[in-house]
Amino acid sequence: MLTTTSYLVLGLVGHLGSPTSYELKRAVADTIGGFWSVPHSQLYAEPIRLTALGMLTEEQEQGGRRRRTYTLTDTGRAELDQWLAMPTDEGTELRDLALLKLYFGGQAGDGAVQRVAERAAEVHKRRLAGYERLVSSPPPNVDLHQLSILALAARYEEEAVAFWSAVAADPDLT
Amino acid sequence: MLTTTSYLVLGLVGHLGSPTSYELKRAVADTIGGFWSVPHSQLYAEPIRLTALGMLTEEQEQGGRRRRTYTLTDTGRAELDQWLAMPTDEGTELRDLALLKLYFGGQAGDGAVQRVAERAAEVHKRRLAGYERLVSSPPPNVDLHQLSILALAARYEEEAVAFWSAVAADPDLT
DNA sequence: GGGTACATGTAATCAGTTACATGATTTA
């Protein structure tokens, strides 16, 4: 019934207190987005569903932008708690278009693998720099668990930079 | 128009020659699944779409299981080539339910983070073992690009094991 | 005061998920 997106929203609302959809969007873009992305339209649609289910309450501004702010209900809090406490057997899915292209690299034309690899190396360098900036000067209301995740993500990005640099240097992996 | 799933199917059909949907399913489960999963129903539905678009041809067995085998058309091959040659700006998304739960660990009840971490450590140990087995004795028709990806995935799994073990040992990260 | 970027949402379409269902092989 509830999807992962639902729990993500419940968790964020719990963490942020009484955010608007736009604030959810910002929070996702800043941090979670790296390992669980959600398009912003979902961050408008999902709170509405959750409100209908009694997991959130909605309060709308009168006048101005007429923004809606959401807060957890006791039901929503209980649902979130129970989900957080349940271990999962799913591992990590390294969803990555460039890896998918490399996977089929044997079928690619001349130079294709190298060009893909060069771009991927750049992308991961940028992300790595971003994470390092975040870890060294974290925004307010980022806690230790969240920081540790950023550190793990940063380590992955390091691996990825090394990996793609090697592929770019020797696209046929001889 | 074409989705990533489309290209995944085109790539697999190109790689395997003339697979059935079931063979696509096996190929995904064995290797790609770790970094780009697709439910099996899509591996039945998508080739039908691609056939309608003229990118695949379908041949159906008479009698027996009446399986359908697919092969690339020239159009399909061209579409795949062009996609493979195009670099992408998207990075890796580390889609991981356990990380998401840990992200909200500050809101979780007593012992929840630890239990999630213990399970996650086990899951990643198993995956690591699986990748190592694959790398040391790869199945036939796995090429060098694919092997290198498995090696990268294995390195991530090592990181993950270390990460989750540390969290399990000290859930509050003091 | 006009442009530009930020902020806030809605609508249509369709891929993806989930569940169901049954046929073919193997094995005990």
Add this chain to the structure above:
DNA sequence: TAAATCATGTAACTGATTACATGTACCC
């Protein structure tokens, strides 16, 4: 020959994607 598992598919529903659209604030 019964049970279990592998293999092959279909159907319904809905969440996710994509595109559009407009309002508000800020800056030059």
